Amino acid sequence: MRFSKQRDLILNIVQDTRTHPTADYVYEKARTQLPNVSLGTVYRNLGQLVDNKLLKSINIDGTIHYDAFLDDHQHFQCKTCNRVFDIDINTKDFVSQVESKTNHIIDRCQIHLVGICKDCQNN
């Protein structure tokens, strides 16, 4: 991967955004600093950054969101405020349980929890 200021900016934006931004969000943010950047470039670079394991992508309601937090973790989405929270919970036991029960080899475990967040319960 060759350096480009566009890719550098895009990576920084995702790293600075804790709310799991979409390509479109990144595009709007990038435009404030690099007005001529194109949406195609944003998509291409996000894809490359995922391929090179500098970012992760998650699918929320059919739209791809990006995440710079690379440690193994899961997501909780609040159906009231729509925010997506990181859930730091160990899935190893769960995964090995499924592996021995099914005889499939599992190398990725994505858990998507939906409910009402702590904050929204109080409002």
Place this chain on the structure above:
Amino acid sequence: MRFSKQRDLILNIVQDTRTHPTADYVYEKARTQLPNVSLGTVYRNLGQLVDNKLLKSINIDGTIHYDAFLDDHQHFQCKTCNRVFDIDINTKDFVSQVESKTNHIIDRCQIHLVGICKDCQNN
């Protein structure tokens, strides 16, 4: 919901297809029996059937798949043959563990496992 032969056929197709069909798959299958059925009708009916809890929908790589197996269960996708297997595993303990750790209320838990299935390991 009023009866229609289109909806009846669409529901039957999903119930008879264990491989988590997409709208397009259902459409092609439906056309063999009802050549004039339209893709819009298929989408509308699948949506209604989900709303009325006669079907479930799952998102796999950004595309919606339908599932007539309504009991609580999870999915395993083989990255070699791309088939999606049902995984019958209890998530209650896992969910309550997350609830007490985070104080969020969880009412849906979707787990998507990816790996190599039993069959593909032998080939």
Place this chain on the structure above:
DNA sequence: GTAACTGCAAATCCTTTGCTATGGA
């Protein structure tokens, strides 16, 4: 110099919607 990258626009894929006509209760 050259291959990777850009911006732009058009294309593509999946899904939804507006419309008028039809058909089930």
Place this chain on the structure above:
DNA sequence: TCCATAGCAAAGGATTTGCAGTTAC
């Protein structure tokens, strides 16, 4: 009769792609 539903076609949103020009190495 009346309203849900159908078929058709056009619109929609998200993402990808083709191309000609530009830039990092």
